[in-house]
Amino acid sequence: MSRRSIVAGNWxxxxxxxxxxxxxxxxxxxxxxxxxxxxxxxxxxAYLTTVGTALGLVHATSPSGVALGGQNMHxxxxxxFTGEVAPPMLVDVGCRFVILGHSERRTLFGETDGIVNAKxxxxxxxxxTPIVCVGETLEEREANRxxxxxxxxxxxxxxGLTPADVAKIVIAYEPVWxxxxxxVASPQQAQEVHALIRGLLASLASPAIADSVRxxxxxxxxxxxxxxxxAQPDIDGALVGGASLKADDFLGIARAFA
Ligand code: PGA
Numbered sequence: 001m002s003r004r005s006i007v008a009g010n011w012x013x014x015x016x017x018x019x020x021x022x023x024x025x026x027x028x029x030x031x032x033x034x035x036x037x038x039x040x041x042x043x044x045x046a047y048l049t050t051v052g053t054a055l056g057l058v059h060a061t062s063p064s065g066v067a068l069g070g071q072n073m074h075x076x077x078x079x080x081f082t083g084e085v086a087p088p089m090l091v092d093v094g095c096r097f098v099i100l101g102h103s104e105r106r107t108l109f110g111e112t113d114g115i116v117n118a119k120x121x122x123x124x125x126x127x128x129t130p131i132v133c134v135g136e137t138l139e140e141r142e143a144n145r146x147x148x149x150x151x152x153x154x155x156x157x158x159x160g161l162t163p164a165d166v167a168k169i170v171i172a173y174e175p176v177w178x179x180x181x182x183x184v185a186s187p188q189q190a191q192e193v194h195a196l197i198r199g200l201l202a203s204l205a206s207p208a209i210a211d212s213v214r215x216x217x218x219x220x221x222x223x224x225x226x227x228x229x230x231a232q233p234d235i236d237g238a239l240v241g242g243a244s245l246k247a248d249d250f251l252g253i254a255r256a257f258a
Pocket of ligand 1: 010174179180181182218219239241242
């Protein structure tokens with residue numbers, strides 16, 4: 001099965017309104033450079049509408065060929081949850097994707113696999129494609145616990161999903177020690193975990209569905225290391241932090257997956 005690669009930019013809590021619009025326009029104007037690669041921009045919540053407008057989004061359609069995504073969301077549709085954003089709100093401003101369970105959410109904001117599971121179900125119910133993030137810390141890798149940690153994260157974050165739901169998600173494998181550190185996993189280290197994840201998806205859904213799910217690598221992906229990652233059989237794209245803040249770098253990474 002040939003999977004369409006997907007490269008997403010996680011802008012985290014960076015940029016300002018004008019710079020967000022400028023970056024979105026630059027990526028949208030040059031998206032053809034990425035060929036058939038699906039491109040997603042995930043700006044801060046405050047700039048979703050600005051970026052959506054810059055991308056020319058009309059609700060969930062994307063004439064520019066670049067999709068919009070949130071970086072997080074609540075699992076409820078509305079209510080007294082001060083400071084949160086609801087899944088239908090993301091849809092309303094043109095999002096088709098949402099990053100869930102990023103390691104910064106897990107580490108700094110106490111998100112457990114149970115919370116990620118509730119959010120994943122809520123995203124799917126709202127019609128969003130969740131990008132579910134997993135990955136081990138350096139301590140866990142050094143203790144040879146990578147496989148056990150990732151297995152638990154996948155099984156618990158996706159618990160109770162139907163095979164049809166599993167077919168709709170994107171997974172991002174992001175070793176925590178590689179995020180924002182400049183230390184990228186070797187292509188072999190990444191491939192090994194991607195293959196493990198695909199095996200877990202086969203058990204949760206079916207081998208055919210596992211074969212169709214895109215699994216991104218994330219953690220210090222740059223234009224100069226993207227090609228060797230892209231060459232691995234189970235790496236289907238990238239979730240890019242720092243390098244997604246420059247159109248040249250983001251598109252350079254996307255081209256490696258084309
Ligand atoms: P990085 O971040 O590319 O800056 O390492 C990746 C991420 O956190 O998604």
